[in-house]
Amino acid sequence: MNAFQAMVDAQFEDLNLGSDAIWRAGGAEEGLPVRIRYRSPEGIVGLQGNQFDLSAMLLDIRLSEVAEPAEGDVVDVLDDEGAIRETIKVIGLAGIDARKLVRTCEVALLAPDDPDDP
Template structure:
């Protein structure tokens, strides 16, 4: 294992950065347990002379956990309280980082 893979594994193991989640291929069981890092950056979109700020959700998952994520997969992330969770659907083609270690997936609540 090289230094970048070890550093990536350390980030995904950190409980302050990453969380356990259940990844469901095609949105159906059986799910697999993975570690994910979620980010919610705002995206500014222009409409003529106007601008709108849209909230987005990006989910990072290690390629070693999910080898080929696709649009339509779902991710269930446990909430802060017992028995609470949020489910998100992958809505765009995932992209790999430059080292091909981490998938970044755009997600939204399922329709």
């Protein structure tokens, strides 16, 4: 392990930065326990005198844990007790860092199933 891998691992394992999750490739029933790191960049874009607030929900995943994240993968984010806090779906893939250790994915929150729906 080199210094860059150690630094990335320390960030993901930090309780303030990383979160436990279950990564389900293609939404499969079985999942893989992983650590993720949320990022929610926000930008203000001006266009013809108007300003638009662009916000995205992004997460980072170590490529050592999920070698090929893909659109359609589903991630169950766990709370401190190990219960599912929220479920998100990968809707786009952003870049891979220069050292090819971390992939950034755009995600969207999946609404919980409504028990009243037929």
